[in-house]
Amino acid sequence: MMTLPHTIGDTPPEEIHLIEDGRGGFLGVIVLHSTVLGPAAGGCRLWHYPDREALTIDAIRLARGMSYKNAMAGLPFGGGKAVLQCPEGDFDRGALLERFAEAVERLGGAYVTAEDVGTAVGDMERVRTRTAHVAGLRAAEGMAGGDPSPWTALGVLEAMRVAVHARLGKDLADVAVAVQGAGNVGGHLCRLLAAEGARLIVADADERRAQALAAETGARVFPAASIAEADAEVFAPCALGAVLDRHSIPRLRAAVVAGAANNQLATAEDGALLHARDILYAPDYVANAGGIINVAAEYLGETAGEVEGRVRAIGPRMRALFERAMREGLPTNIVADRMARQIMANAAGAKHAHLVRAA
Incomplete structure (x- = not known):
């Protein structure tokens, strides 16, 4: 887990987990804002930020919003969010998603991910190859799922x-x-x-x-x-x-x-x-x-x-x-x-x- 930025306000998250590339390179964060109602649920955003602190502050803000959203919707889930830094220029999207999926899997079900800004159903299906803690996949006939x-x-x-x-x-x-x-x-x-x-x-x-x-x-x-x-x-x-x-x-x-x-x-x-x-x-x-x-x-x-x-x-x-x-x-x-x-x-x-x- 990482140290909290000093600008996050008065409702800090329970946990912040770094996602790295295996060589110490920063890829993004997973924020668990609250798990009192259940596993922290929230999408995976892929976006370009000016620096690590800006990305982390936005992830905390988004995760807090998911805590409130899930509570008000009456869902048995807490609030979380993953935010990945979108590199400038060409990058290996598959490798980035696999690293992210491995980070989700290490949390053992404490966080459930899905698509968000910058990601799509196909991305979540790739994540699904490394972890079961993902939704936003193609829906079976008559069942929930698919494009939200x-x-x-x-x-x-x-x-x-x-x-x-x-x-x-x-x-x-x-x-x-x-x-x-x-x-x-x-x-x-x-x-x-x-x-x-x-x-x-x-x-x-x-x-x-x-x-x-x-x-x-x-x-x-x-x-x-x-x-x-x-x-x-x-x-x-x-x-x-x-x-x-x-x-x-x-x-x-x-x-x-x-x-x-x-x-x-x-x-x-x-x-x-x-x-x-x-x-x-x-x-x-x-x-x-x-x-x-x-x-x-x-x-x-x-x-x-x-x-x-x-x-x-x-x-x-x-x-x-x-x-x-x-x-x-x-x-x-x-x-x-x-x-x-x-x-x-x-x-x-x-x-x-x-x-x-x-x-």
Whole structure:
């Protein structure tokens, strides 16, 4: 395990494990943030970072988000994350994945991995050749598994439906939604919204991808750099995180923020900025839990029907969160964090009580 960076905040992880290349070269980290609810579950991200500390800080932040996400989704898993440094230029992807798989196997089931940004189903199938502690594989007929993107998009749709009703008093038909990101999840979300009759605005760093999605869904393409300022009732961040900050929030024209991106708030204080502007924020790790619900169900051998029921339950869960935030007069991100921490604290207390009785 490695020494914690000094900038990680007040919720440190249980363990951080280095992944090395056999010659002492740094490849990445596996972070186990919490295992009180069960094995730490979270995807493997392959991304280029400026240095080891930046990678590790992001991995800790992502793992903490997985702890909260899994708790709020009612899953028997804690939170973890693997982050691999994506080399510049050509590299041996297979060798990197094999080293990663060996690191997962050494943890003996304490961490369950799956795909994330920069990795795919094929990568996880390669990882599976070295360890059983992996999900996100191709699904058998009628069973959970495969690409988690459609499930993530469905959960975001249900969260958005509840948020729009709570803030605007209507359903999704004819509501203008600005979607940032036309990738796997953003694309699926746009298709679902188009079927609901929403008016779509879409942007992506790859304009050709945005144009292709617009042609399919009837969306209007917007410049990627200013999509947060689009004249829409809903802003749906579905790319990378930290898009909501003290610079972007004053320029938002939306009344609702509900998207699939992880860590949409640059800081926790940015939730208060949204609250002060009466912008209803659907906390990302509650809204986007559909993917991990699918991954968990696959690992547990459950069916696609069971996944759908749990993903659609994101809507009622979000409604309860909004109602509590309203009663307490607090930003929704603060309420979500408190709810997740309470679930984890209750589990830790129950585990301690069981150990005391066993003694």
